[in-house]
Each structure stands twice: as structure tokens, then as C-alpha cells.
Amino acid sequence: MPGKYIVAHNRDRDFYQLAAAVAEADLLECLVTDYYVGAQRFSVPRLKHRRSPLISADKTRSIPSTVALQALRGPLDRIGIDTIHNVNRRIGRKVRDVARRSPNADLLLYSSYAREAFVDPDLEDRKKHLFVFHPHPTLIGEILAPDVSHWRIGQSGLKEETGLTHRVDVLNDELSHADKVLCASALTKRSVVRAGFDADRVHVVPYGIARPMPAYQEVRTKADPLRFLFVGQAIHRKGVHHLLAAWQRHRPANAELVMVCSRSQDGLLENLPDGVRVKSGLSNEELWKEYCRAHCFVLPSLVEGFGLVLLEAMSAGCYTIFSENTGFADLGLPENTGLQCKAGDTTSLGEAIERAAGMFADGKIHHDEIRQTSELFSGASFRERVRECLGM
Template identity: 40%
Template sequence: MNFIVGHNRDRDSYQVPAALAEVSALETFVTDYYEGRGFSVPTLSHRRTPLIDASRVRQSWGAFAAQLPYEVKRRIKRSVDFPTVAVESRLGATIARVAAQKPEADLLLYSGSALQAFQGPSTGRRILFQYQVSPQFIVDTLSTVDDLQGVRPWLREAEELDPGMQEQHVAEVNLADSAVCASSFTKRGLIAQGMDPENITVAPYGGPRPERIPEDAAAGPTCSMLFVGQGIARKGLHILVEAWRRAALKNATLTLVTSRHDPEIEDFARGVPNINFVGRHSKQEVLARMRTADTLLLPSIAEGFGLVLSEALSQGCRLLASFNTGLVDMELPENLGVVVEPGSVDSLVEGLQRIADTYEPRRSYRDLVFDHSERLSWAGFRRKVRQGAGLPTEIGETARLEEGE
């Protein structure tokens, strides 16, 4: 039982193909670029994992080339949207060619680039990895649970502007035998699309092994809260700004690390005290912010999971996020994971006040945060992926000793 896996970039730290490689069930991994396979790009040297041998990788140069203009503009600080449709289409074409050459292989493909191979001559199983919420489910959710909908002309989502995304998603779901996703909220979207709940496996994302930080490393009188992600309405950033305004917390600060943000939301935040927009950060800079923050905030209206939740937990952060994120699947105690209603300003105000009221300057709860981070590991995610693929969930002792996080 060997699988072809396909996705773009180093999405999810290569954990899905790695899950299959651990039990010798990875036939081919198709991606845009993988270090050690062909020519080397120094700035992409991180694009590899010890769990996947480069000989198992097939690169899609079409997908790689489609991203180059975006990367050039991003590096000179110009705002530009990622060319999702072009990239996924070219990657999907490469995946389809590989699958046609090995029609007996099973397919475990990321949504957005699975359709062409699913339509091909493969006789193996077709499993969809649904990493983002179903497009129409995003549109429906944004239109029904946002307290501030229409207050300003917030940037619209790609799912609202491009009906083709939903059309492709419908076709992929209809052709899939089963699906794996990272959160219960994403599962709800698949069910709304017509997939049988019995054919959906929820595999909550894990995160890196925590580095336990001395208890006094974060001592201080101010509760530092942090948001990391795109500064857009789908992430609930406008709700967060208004809730922060109304909560008027004393001895608390909010830092917003945004890869890009809606200028309407930045303008909406003018005059609100103790909010600081700091813009795009490198991965190491984000982790450094997380290590000094008390709580990560992710009040998303619609979120596939929110990998920053696992990453922040590994750095010692408490978490506050909406029901429409992966926080509900992490099963944290209430003092470490505060869950709020998506799109609700009042619920978020209450959640922020709870965080501020329970803040301890020396953060004695940090050891418990690290304990839960170790429980919510990437290894556990990989086991659930194998379960969804019908493979043995446990790996051999030799592989276990060699596994990397």
C-alpha cells in the first residue's frame, strides 16, 4: 500500500508525507521545491525533513516558477497576493502526471491541487487532505457570525471573489473516497459539502518540541498578548481591535504580527491604546515574540486549524481562540485555553478580561503549558494521518529513535 502525496511549499512542515514515509508507505512526494533534489536554492535550504529521502520527491517546476514574481515582490516589501490558482493548477498537473505513471498507487493529496489526479486513471484510493475550510463554508460563516460585518469595507476573501474555488472543491470532495483534516470545524465544512462523517478523520496539528523556559524568564507586571497571522476579517482581527477597545485592560499590551493586513483594520485601530502593529517577521522572530508573550490570540471567524496555536504553546504561551479554530480539538484546561464565540465582540471582551484577571507575573502555569505541548506533538499528528490512510499507526523502534520533530 504505497501513496502519492502532493502539496506546495513546506506546508505543515512536511508532516503528512512524513507520516507515510515512517511506515515505508510513501511512493512519491510531489511538491514545488525540495532541498537536495536537483539544484540548490540557499534561501530554501530549510525545505526538507530527515523523514523524507530526496529520492522520493518529484518537483513541479511550473509551480515553482509561478511563485517567483510573488517572492521577489514580497522581499522588496511590496504588498502582493499569493498566486494560489496558478500555483495549485501547475502543481496539480505534475501530480496527475506522476499518478498516471503509477495508477496502482493510492493518493493522499492536499485540497486545491488534487482534482486533476483524482480525475485520472488511478485505481487506488483517493484521500483528500482538507487543510483549509471549504470555500462556501467560509463564505457562509463570514456572512452570519460577524458582529462588525459591513461596519467598514473590510477586504474580501478569495473564496468570496472566486467561485471557481468552490467548484473545484465540490469536484474534489465528490471524487474523494475519504478525507483527513486538522479540526472539527473543517470537518463540519466537509459534512456541509456532503461527505459522510464516517469517512472523515480529524488529525489535530502538532508542533515542535517545547524548550522549557525558566519560570522567571517572563517575570513582569504587564500581561503581553500576541496576534500572529494575516490581519484580515476572516482572522477576526477587526473583532479583536473593537474588543480590546471596549475591554480597556490595565497592565496589558497587544502586539500584532501580520504578514499583511487590511488597511481598513489598521485605520480602525487608530487611537486604541496599547496596540502595536509590527508587520512581517521571520520565523525566528515570531518564535522570540511567542517566548516573551503570555497569551496568543486567534479569534478567527473561519480557520482550518491555526498552526500558530501549536507553535505558541511550544513556546510557553497560553491560548485564546474562537470555537472555529483548532483550539477545541487541543483539549486544554480552561486556564490555558480560553475559547470564545467567533465574530462576537462581547464574548471576546469577556475572554480578554479572563486572561488579564488570571495573569501571573511569574507565569507559574508555564510548566503545565509545556506538558500539554509535549502531548500535542507532531508524532501524534502523524499517527492520526496514518489512521486516516488505513495504515499502521505505530512505527518501528528504529524509526522511532530516528524521528525528527
């Protein structure tokens, strides 16, 4: 009988899929997180989504102080405190304490929360598995810096991704003590190996669709303009500047680009070309309608741990255009489902946009077939691959 696992992360990362993977096998010792419905004496209505049907509250340990810290993040960050780093450390210490009291439990921890337990001499005999959800900053810097230099935009994004050396130190300590590393994309694996970790101990486990999606609504009509969609933060590493440049040069006739952005950085959404509309503050229901209206979803990221929005778009029948630096590059999708472009190359991206438009005009893309293909990439399949990787 394999041992049980302690899992840890902040917020509802990946919709609790990693903890759920071991919970389904009755091998979850404990999930340590900031807030989980039913796990603490108080409730926060705006956090009512922080739960999973696969994880009971009595299998979790919450840390109320981290909820308070995150509520104060804005003013704390403005006076020079790295709030999230402090939250991560509190979660890490809680993991260590829980593990000390659970002598038969091994560790399956997200990066950023593992160091305290991994380096503890009292836990030296535990199996230490690390899920690295975002590429290592060393490779990120090597990818982003030349692009920043060429486009003269994205300096603050580069600093945000690579400039917090104390966070990099934590990740390096975690990697040096890990027995096995799991990550969701080949790019993340490449970054971990580039940072010096043994490639044989790094395993790629691609995500599936993690959260239940609303019922599909067929709202596309032949009279509609060809609608391209981007969903995500308008930040440098997402390739927003490449998308806008490619759109300006290669915009198909009677086409529009809708960008749903939670925040914008470095002036990336200034001076928009014709045919671009920006939306923000959408509810989950409103965002789902945007997916269902769109014909083609575009994510030309320079750096991406995976790109879960691609799976969500596919589940709504969207054709996808994605760079080789997303997790979709690992899935081997057929051309009638998606097109890969070269990251940072506006010509490659523009040609993909034009080719997609031509395929739509020729009737070669069918949204129902794409929705059916998306069923191959389910949350259940991701959880099964996690268990296989752990030897269950």
C-alpha cells in the same frame, strides 16, 4: 502489506507532515511539490528550508516551472492571471503522470492538487484520500458575510475567500471523487459536510506541533506588563477587528497587545487603540522571542482551518484564548491552559481577556505547566493519527 501513497502540495505546507506520516511507515511512493532541496538541478538559497529529515530527496518530484511562476506572482496577478491556481494545476498534472507510472500507488493529496488525478479514468481503481486544509468556501461565506454586513469592513477578504469560483469548482470535483476526507478541525469537517459530502467519510485529525521549535527562553518577569500576543495576517477572517474592539473596551490594567502581522487588509490596523503595538518582518528567532515574552496568545478567528500558531504559542508557555472556530476548540483544553470565546462576539472575547488577566493576577496560570501540556500535541502524534486513519 498496505499500498504506497503519492502525496502532493505546494511549498512546505504543514512542514511536510502528511508525507512524513507515510514515509515513517516506508509507504511514501512520491511527494510531488514545487521545490524540494536536492530534488532538482538548481538550488535557491532562500528556499533552503524546503526539506524534512523524514523525507529523502529521491522520494520527491519537483516542478521548476512552478517556482518561476511564483516568483512572478505579483505582476502576473496584476494582469488578471490567477498564478496560484496555475501552479496548483501543474502540480495536479504531475501527480496524475506520476500515478500513471506507479500502478501500485494510491493517492493521499491535499485539496487544490487532486482533481487531475482523481478524475482520470486510468486511475479509477486507486484509493483517493483528500486532506482538506481549509474550510469549504460555502460555509466560509455563511460565516463571514453577516459579519461584513454588520461591521462594514472585510469586503475584499470575503471576496478573496469565496469569490474565486474556479477554485471552488476544483474543490467540489475533488470531494465528489474522494473515498475519504481528512481535515484538521471540526469546523473544516462541518464545512465539507455542509458542501454535501458524506459525514461518515470525513475524519478529523488535529495537527500537532509540526516544526522543531527553538530552545525555550525564560524572559518573563513579574515587573513586565501583562503581554497579550496575536500572530498572523491582519485579515477579516482572523477576527482582528473583534480583537481590537474587545481590547478597547476590556483592556486590563498594565497590559499591552503585540500584533505580529505579515500583511494587513481592509484597513484593519488603522486607528489602533491604546496599548497596541504592531510588528512585521520578524525572523523566526525574533518571532520565537515574542512567544516567549508573551503571557497570553489570542486568536479569535471567524474561520480557521486549525491555527498552528496556537500550538507554537503553547509550546512557549503562552496561555491561549481562541474562538470555537479554531482547531483548539476540539482539544478539550483545561481552563488553566486556555479559554474558548465565541467567534465574532466582542463581549465574549473581552470577558475572556479579563478572565485571563484575573487568573494571572491570582497566580492560577503557570507557563511551565502549559509547555508540558503542549507536548501532548506533537508532530509525531499527528502523523500517528494520520496512519491510523489510513488503516496502517
